[in-house]
Amino acid sequence: SEVFMNPQERSIDKASQEMLSRMAEAGQENVWDRLAAQMPQCGFGKQGICCRICTMGPCRISKKAPLGVCGANADTIVARNFLRFVAAGVSAHSDHGRGVAEVFLEAAKGELKDYRIKDKVKLLKLAQEFGVETKDRPVNDIATDVGKIAIGEFGKCEGTQLMARRAPAARQALWKKFDITPRAIDREVVEALHRSTMGVDQDYKNLIMHACRTALADGWGGSMLATELQDILFGTPYPGKGEVNLGVLKKDEVNIVVHGHEPILSEMIVAAAQDGELLKQAQSVGAKGINIAGMCCTANELLSRHGIPIAGNFLSQELAVATGAVDVMAVDVQCVMEGLAQVARCYHTKLITTVDKARITGVEHISMDAKNALNTAKKIVKMGIENYKNRGEVYIPNEKQTAVMGFTHESINYILGGRYRASYRPLNDNIINGRIRGVVGIVGCSNPKVQQDFTHTTLAKELIKRDVLVLTTGCATIACGKQGLTNPKIALELAGPGLREVCEAVGIPPVLTCGSCVDNSRLLVACSEIVREGGLGDDISQLPAAGACLESITEKAIAIGQYFVASGMMVIFSNEMLPIHGSQNVSDYLLNGIEKDLGGKWVLEADPVKAAEIILAHIESKRDALGINKKTERKLYDMADRRALII
């Protein structure tokens, strides 16, 4: 792959470009430089044909040596590696979900003074779904029962994931037919590791089928639990305005950046920053206030629930420190680059790890104890205040964008249908009448092998231009936010006439931000609800819909892709970011054969314009199959339509 050396090649984001220039001038290394130093990267690894799972190896498959020492061929090795990618991604999301479930249960029992149940309506819905008695019972008793069942989902001895029942009946039947309905989340991950160890499962299709089941345990299990319980505990997001990009950092305030994924700590830091005593302390050191900003998925969680500004996505983390304005960066789990520690040493920034399972050598660790959460958060904020005076030169790029964020399955439902008739009907009707051609999820990361933010935003623009509604999560959301695509004023100008009419009528932007990585589960629920609403087939695989992640990095992204595929969706990734090319059979199956079995498939395309063409063709073929492309005469909204829509 190409190595980008100058700031303009590395990112389309002006704030990133400025910071990259400054870091280069100061001779400071960042993720792009480390990528350059790694070149050329191992061709065997890229194709998925290196195996190091036993000490007869490591083995690499080549023409000269087509079999590993144990006799494993390329198909087995690629499929095993793929399964291990998926299992690791699932374990990350699901361990996040388990962490939330544990705090949820303790909070429900009244053992945590700083957390309480915020969304009682959502709690009651989930309780009913889990079969928990709700009538005349105190909220905390109901929540305790829900919490116990939720924790059980990770390790239960019998049965399948409860929330997999949210999928359309036809989908559930298909999972049953292929025996891939996910059982306990931990069990699927453990079995994945067992099956992919030396001398166990040596049939590539069998391995891929277990990758489906393991991934489904994430999408319809671990991630979905994380989302549901976070919503109940911290409040279900509702669309609101916020600001995105490094320009949200403030020269004259104490800047605390929270980075990672779990909102357990960051929610408390937000609360601590409002403490009168701490505000006074901030003023006493000459700061005008305490400014909290988010990074990566923590940022999505906080903006969508509290309107807290977002400083940047994955590739911006080191750049934020290089502004010299970050007094504390508090991190929890996932996507926290170890390189941050090195960059932080060049500035006054105090980098603090907070989760015992995620420490960095040489970095100060303040253990986040849920029982003493607010005090721990206050301690961290105080460290920021005390560090304010140690700032050296500060340079904050003057770049930020207004964004409307915080869409959920519930809020889309409500906005479309109104309080008393919350419903997907208007969306389904507008897909059927062709004003909206289809729905696409643009999700995931920000990879230095790709110009930062370019592919996510180009793809989003190409799609909305052609009347496709875009839903985003993760770092893709932040990329779209930075480029104005979640600002209705800017984005509506770029939308096709049909999509624009619908968005204007109901008051939404054409790019809907749906939260963090675990919130991809919201998209699964939304798809199921669209199917349930009727008129667009009886399974997710029939919907004119797709998923895309052209800047993926993590194992989590592959797990997400695989659970979308196993749920019936077409998913586009960049060629280089799915290491399956070393096996023709595995590639053929994941890119083609699997569609006959499960209705979804992977597609590889790195170019966002070409990816948009592929998605459009896919959407139109689904529309043809549904018979909704007959009489597709497109008409703009007239007053009668508007009256029918606005409740």
Ligand code: SF4
């Ligand atoms: Fe080599 Fe087989 Fe061991 Fe893998 S499992 S390292 S292919 S001997």
Ligand code: MSK
């Ligand atoms: S943070 S997983 S780089 S989206 Fe969720 Fe961003 Fe990908 Fe991490």
